[in-house]
Amino acid sequence: MAGKVGVLALQGAFREHCRALADVGVEAVEVRQAGELAGLEGLVIPGGESTTMSKLMVAYGLEAPIRELHAAGAPLFGTCAGMILAARDAVDGLPDQRYLGLIDIVVRRNAFGRQVASFEAALALAGDPEPLTGVFIRAPWIESAGDGVQVLAEHGGHAVAAQQGSVLVTAFHPELTGDRRLHRRFAEMVERARGAVAA
Ligand code: GLN
Numbered sequence: 772m773a774g775k776v777g778v779l780a781l782q783g784a785f786r787e788h789c790r791a792l793a794d795v796g797v798e799a800v801e802v803r804q805a806g807e808l809a810g811l812e813g814l815v816i817p818g819g820e821s822t823t824m825s826k827l828m829v830a831y832g833l834e835a836p837i838r839e840l841h842a843a844g845a846p847l848f849g850t851c852a853g854m855i856l857a858a859r860d861a862v863d864g865l866p867d868q869r870y871l872g873l874i875d876i877v878v879r880r881n882a883f884g885r886q887v888a889s890f891e892a893a894l895a896l897a898g899d900p901e902p903l904t905g906v907f908i909r910a911p912w913i914e915s916a917g918d919g920v921q922v923l924a925e926h927g928g929h930a931v932a933a934q935q936g937s938v939l940v941t942a943f944h945p946e947l948t949g950d951r952r953l954h955r956r957f958a959e960m961v962e963r964a965r966g967a968v969a970a
Contacts, residue, residue, distance in 0.1 A: 777802040783819020787946035818851030846937040854940035875917030905943035
């Protein structure tokens, strides 16, 4: 199985991701400083509050090192606020919000409505006959996606999960259910990326 994967632990639902990764046989380490990214084979950016996470990412000097880790071939998994950070842009972002631009999507924050719009929905996952329960918490959706992006799930006509190369994103929180299919998918991406580097 895959090796050591980091979970950005500035804020938000990082512990649950560590647990989910452990369930699929991946050693997860919490990342708060740039030095802790060294040697990682993948990175999860969890849900939380994208504006806060963005500020902390800049304050802790993590932006460039995360980009470098991705450029070096390490897969990235962004959920909810993490999807917003990984995106190219947001239609309704705040002026000082940073986007890592690691996946060619434009997102809409709090797209399903603000506090009220936390809900669960059964999602059809591309290529999988079994529906998946998506937990949406003030979730964004993918407003538009570039040609290179594969949409993996939609809700109400909006893309809510996607992949482009080594970047996987979901608008919902897969770490909050016991269903480990998306973490397993990410673990496989990490495993493949490691094979590519070793080859
Ligand atoms: N609404 C939050 C944001 O814009 C995301 C919510 C979440 O990650 N659960 O950052």
